[in-house]
Amino acid sequence: MIGVNRQGEVWVFAEQHDGRLEDTPIELMSKARGLADALGVKLAAAALTDGVGGLAEKLIQYGADKVYVVEHPLLRTYQTNSYAKVMYDLIHKYEPQIVLYGATVTGRDLAPRIASAAKAGLTADCTDLQIGDHESAKDKQLHKNLLFQVRPAFGGNIIATIINYDRWPQMATVREGVMRMAEPDVNRKGEIIKEKAELSQHDLPLEILAEHKQPRKVNLKAARIIVAGGAGVGGKDNFKLIWDLANCLGAAPAASRAAVDLGFIDHDHQVGQTGTTVRPNLYVAVGISGAIQHQAGMSQSQKIVAINSDPEAPIFQIAHYKVVGDLNVVVPKMIKAVRARSVKQQQAEVTE
Amino acid sequence: MPYNCVVLIKQVPDTKRVTGQAMNDDGTVNRGALPAIFNPEDLNALELTLQIKERFGGRITVITMGPPAAAAVLRDSLYRGADDAVLITDARCAASDTLATSYILRCAVQKTCDFDIVLCGRQAIDGDTAQVGPQLAEKLGVPQITYVEQLVELDGGSITARRNIGMGWQQVRAKLPVLLTVTGDANEPRVAAAKKMMKYKKALAPVEVEQQARDENPDADEATVKELVEHKYNVLEQKGLLIKQWDLDFVQADLKWCGRGGSPTKVHRIQSVVLAAKESKNIKPTGEGIAEMISELIIDKTIA
Numbered sequence: 189m190i191g192v193n194r195q196g197e198v199w200v201f202a203e204q205h206d207g208r209l210e211d212t213p214i215e216l217m218s219k220a221r222g223l224a225d226a227l228g229v230k231l232a233a234a235a236l237t238d239g240v241g242g243l244a245e246k247l248i249q250y251g252a253d254k255v256y257v258v259e260h261p262l263l264r265t266y267q268t269n270s271y272a273k274v275m276y277d278l279i280h281k282y283e284p285q286i287v288l289y290g291a292t293v294t295g296r297d298l299a300p301r302i303a304s305a306a307k308a309g310l311t312a313d314c315t316d317l318q319i320g321d322h323e324s325a326k327d328k329q330l331h332k333n334l335l336f337q338v339r340p341a342f343g344g345n346i347i348a349t350i351i352n353y354d355r356w357p358q359m360a361t362v363r364e365g366v367m368r369m370a371e372p373d374v375n376r377k378g379e380i381i382k383e384k385a386e387l388s389q390h391d392l393p394l395e396i397l398a399e400h401k402q403p404r405k406v407n408l409k410a411a412r413i414i415v416a417g418g419a420g421v422g423g424k425d426n427f428k429l430i431w432d433l434a435n436c437l438g439a440a441p442a443a444s445r446a447a448v449d450l451g452f453i454d455h456d457h458q459v460g461q462t463g464t465t466v467r468p469n470l471y472v473a474v475g476i477s478g479a480i481q482h483q484a485g486m487s488q489s490q491k492i493v494a495i496n497s498d499p500e501a502p503i504f505q506i507a508h509y510k511v512v513g514d515l516n517v518v519v520p521k522m523i524k525a526v527r528a529r530s531v532k533q534q535q536a537e538v539t540e
Numbered sequence: 541m542p543y544n545c546v547v548l549i550k551q552v553p554d555t556k557r558v559t560g561q562a563m564n565d566d567g568t569v570n571r572g573a574l575p576a577i578f579n580p581e582d583l584n585a586l587e588l589t590l591q592i593k594e595r596f597g598g599r600i601t602v603i604t605m606g607p608p609a610a611a612a613v614l615r616d617s618l619y620r621g622a623d624d625a626v627l628i629t630d631a632r633c634a635a636s637d638t639l640a641t642s643y644i645l646r647c648a649v650q651k652t653c654d655f656d657i658v659l660c661g662r663q664a665i666d667g668d669t670a671q672v673g674p675q676l677a678e679k680l681g682v683p684q685i686t687y688v689e690q691l692v693e694l695d696g697g698s699i700t701a702r703r704n705i706g707m708g709w710q711q712v713r714a715k716l717p718v719l720l721t722v723t724g725d726a727n728e729p730r731v732a733a734a735k736k737m738m739k740y741k742k743a744l745a746p747v748e749v750e751q752q753a754r755d756e757n758p759d760a761d762e763a764t765v766k767e768l769v770e771h772k773y774n775v776l777e778q779k780g781l782l783i784k785q786w787d788l789d790f791v792q793a794d795l796k797w798c799g800r801g802g803s804p805t806k807v808h809r810i811q812s813v814v815l816a817a818k819e820s821k822n823i824k825p826t827g828e829g830i831a832e833m834i835s836e837l838i839i840d841k842t843i844a
Binding site: 268292293297299305307308310311313322324337341343344349350353354355394395397398399400401403413438491510511512513514521524525526528529 | 553555556574637638639642665666667668669670671672673674675676677678679683684685686687700704705706707708709710711712713714715797803804805806807808809810811812819820821822823824825826827829830831833834835837838842843844
């Protein structure tokens with residue numbers, strides 16, 4: 189357990205697999221940069237590998253002032269115990285005030301193990317992080333510059349802000365996709381600090397017998413436009429409307445949990461609390477009522493078009509364009525309007 | 541070879557079926573609007589344990605920490621085939637975060653038996669943290685296999701399981717003892733067995749025995765209540781219907797690590813979710829209305 193350490197750095201766990209950096213640490217880096225600046229401390233990344241290949245440089249380009257690199261042959265493949273041990277030792281040595289992890293399968297497996305060993309607090313699946321002050325209700329003591337760990341709770345029905353003022357580091361896992369990835373600065377300079385790890389086979393209690401990775405069928409996080417269908421679409425056949433509209437807009441097709449549960453489309457396409465978090469330029473919600481769990485995954489979209497026959501549907505509360513009507517009528521009209529525009533544009537170009 | 545299994549379960553508000561306002565006006569959670577249920581993935585953990593017992597034999601101890609009402613999920617576990625049920629209930633557990641909870645559960649698990657496998661659901665639907673399993677594994681000093689979607693093999697001293705790693709799966713082997721967190725994809729939990737239900741529906745935890753005695757005899761004095769409780773207690777114990785009830789003293793927990801004081805994380809603020817678009821427009825579902833919307837989206841370069 190480490191105490192309150194105002195000079196402590198802000199750290200990001202640099203999750204990598206097979207030498208390839210995941211997206212989440214890069215997303216986290218831009219947010220963590222802001223936190224470190226607000227606190228006036230350095231931002232560091234912790235990279236555990238069997239032989240880093242440009243990972244540290246990349247982390248610096250995305251905002252790290254320092255990268256702690258721990259190289260050991262036994263760190264080749266992620267295992268809970270070995271990674272937790274190395275991270276715990278690093279945390280003890282350098283006493284960072286904040287340590288952030290992506291809320292990936294690996295992050296959510298690793299971070300609690302470290303938190304338990306360090307007897308430190310950990311908040312899961314945060315959707316926002318800020319620096320702020322807290323006055324404790326009991327003794328009216330003011331705790332300045334704490335990490336506000338913001339997360340949905342009770343199935344997304346409430347938003348809780350969690351703090352951790354006496355036992356540090358302040359640790360959190362952060363939901364994938366909610367932090368905006370910054371542009372790398374190739375001229376950025378930083379410090380690389382090599383650290384040694386003492387590891388033996390004893391720290392690798394699991395035998396990894398086989399692994400199968402299938403790439404996602406669709407990359408919703410990268411899509412500029414998303415057309416999503418809900419239970420209101422009515423059936424798998426009718427879901428063709430969603431695909432058609434998506435095709436003519438150059439958009440990624442997506443769905444609410446209800447539509448996925450009904451078998452209209454594969455889980456890879458699911459947006460929301462239990463699916464992917466997206467922030468496209470345009471989100472077209474078709475026949476989606478907009479339960480809070482769905483909104484949690486798409487409310488950050490820049491423009492939202494909602495099409496629903498029920499004028500009371502919650503999705504309309506966050507929509508920029510509200511179309512109350514039958515989606516079977518509205519969607520074909522949208523397709524027609526988009527096609528007409530592109531024909532017009534082409535003609536205009538030809539006449540020029 | 542038989543295996544001793546401990547299953548950790550939780551009674552949770554059914555966050556998927558919120559009726560009315562989830563929040564009271566004073567900013568606290570309105571638990572009345574949320575019916576209490578058996579945490580779904582804990583049912584998957586229990587089902588996996590029952591399958592282990594059916595194939596290899598052994599004992600199943602189910603533990604929950606919570607208010608007296610949480611005894612309901614223990615009874616439910618007995619209906620499905622658990623052998624032993626333990627309720628950890630103590631006012632000093634209140635406001636425990638995941639770290640304090642995992643500490644208390646460790647004390648309780650160590651009190652039960654020499655376990656081979658500890659099983660939990662991947663996460664509870666009220667907190668969605670998935671932290672207590674790994675934290676408990678660390679405190680017990682055993683390896684963890686999280687996100688288990690299939691038990692592949694159990695062979696003497698080792699276990700092989702398939703875990704869901706998001707974009708695929710991973711098959712791993714570990715020596716026992718081990719802790720597993722089980723996902724909803726692992727199995728289809730069985731329903732309660734009618735015979736067991738008939739037997740165990742009368743099973744009670746001591747705190748419930750006392751409550752019942754008071755409810756049924758509102759005018760009785762303390763001495764009478766005590767007598768009634770003792771009598772009922774003996775009857776239930778003889779019939780094997782007494783749910784074990786432990787407090788923090790019994791599990792020898794160091795209070796420093798329990799409850800609010802043992803929890804590094806505290807709540808700064810709770811807000812109801814209110815999202816609203818800054819500007820919004822009503823669009824008529826007509827050809828013209830939609831064409832106008834599309835051209836606006838093209839002009840502001842939302843649609844390329």
